[in-house]
Amino acid sequence: MNCRDADKYLLAYIDGEFDGAESSEIEQHFKFCPACRRKVEFELWFKRGVKTANPPEVRAPASLRAAVHRTYREEQVRRIPWALKLAPAAAVVLVFAWIFFQPSIDISMPIVEASVDRHTDNTPFDVQSPDPKQVADYFTTRIKYAVRLPQFRHTNLELLGGRVATLRDAPVAYVAYQGNGRRYSIIAAPGLDRLPVIPESVRMRVNNRDVVITRHNGFLVVLWRAGDMVYSITSNDDESEVVDLVADAEFD
Numbered sequence: 001m002n003c004r005d006a007d008k009y010l011l012a013y014i015d016g017e018f019d020g021a022e023s024s025e026i027e028q029h030f031k032f033c034p035a036c037r038r039k040v041e042f043e044l045w046f047k048r049g050v051k052t053a054n055p056p057e058v059r060a061p062a063s064l065r066a067a068v069h070r071t072y073r074e075e076q077v078r079r080i081p082w083a084l085k086l087a088p089a090a091a092v093v094l095v096f097a098w099i100f101f102q103p104s105i106d107i108s109m110p111i112v113e114a115s116v117d118r119h120t121d122n123t124p125f126d127v128q129s130p131d132p133k134q135v136a137d138y139f140t141t142r143i144k145y146a147v148r149l150p151q152f153r154h155t156n157l158e159l160l161g162g163r164v165a166t167l168r169d170a171p172v173a174y175v176a177y178q179g180n181g182r183r184y185s186i187i188a189a190p191g192l193d194r195l196p197v198i199p200e201s202v203r204m205r206v207n208n209r210d211v212v213i214t215r216h217n218g219f220l221v222v223l224w225r226a227g228d229m230v231y232s233i234t235s236n237d238d239e240s241e242v243v244d245l246v247a248d249a250e251f252d
């Protein structure tokens with residue numbers, strides 16, 4: 001099986017449509033192909049998030065869970081941080097960063113792409129309010145999971161509003177904030193598992209949060225997890241400023 005075949009059958013495999021022999025054939029490819037492995041990891045990560053939000057529709061084969069878990073452990077062993085840096089951040093927040101770069105592999109990263117697409121289009125908001133609860137309420141009847149929106153009190157970001165966006169055909173919450181003369185776009189998606197592996201990204205721990213920093217089409221995209229959600233914030237701000245924002249994000 002080559003990468004093109006693996007790509008073609010990826011979703012069918014994740015949906016549990018393969019028998020044992022077919023599964024082991026594609027798993028054999030994942031074992032030796034980091035690019036396809038990252039794809040399957042991402043799809044599984046996203047599906048599990050959706051599964052949590054909407055249990056009856058999605059199931060993932062146990063063999064896949066085992067394969068991905070195994071793969072992740074192997075990768076963790078291989079990754080050796082080459083630098084340990086103290087990143088600039090709000091004075092009260094101690095930030096340790098274990099920084100390393102992923103190998104350069106071109107694969108699609110739907111949440112990153114969706115973030116930048118929404119950030120750059122000018123479609124009006126469906127709901128406008130500076131109140132996170134009011135904006136979150138708007139989403140309750142329109143998307144399948146409960147949305148919690150952050151407040152940025154120390155960094156003084158003001159919520160502008162939001163609308164429904166799509167990620168892999170699933171409706172997700174898109175909101176925008178402004179402050180420091182800039183606009184910041186956030187996609188709030190379901191994400192119970194760890195953050196996906198994204199090529200050419202930097203991973204760090206900020207205020208006990210796992211954070212992934214990457215760039216797409218010239219924009220900075222920073223992902224972090226809180227509760228059972230994953231948030232991606234897109235802006236043209238500096239990396240250290242956005243890391244400060246993530247450290248400042250609070251949920252009432």
Ligand SMILES: [Zn+2]
Pocket residue numbers: 002003004006029033035036037
């Ligand atoms: Zn491959």
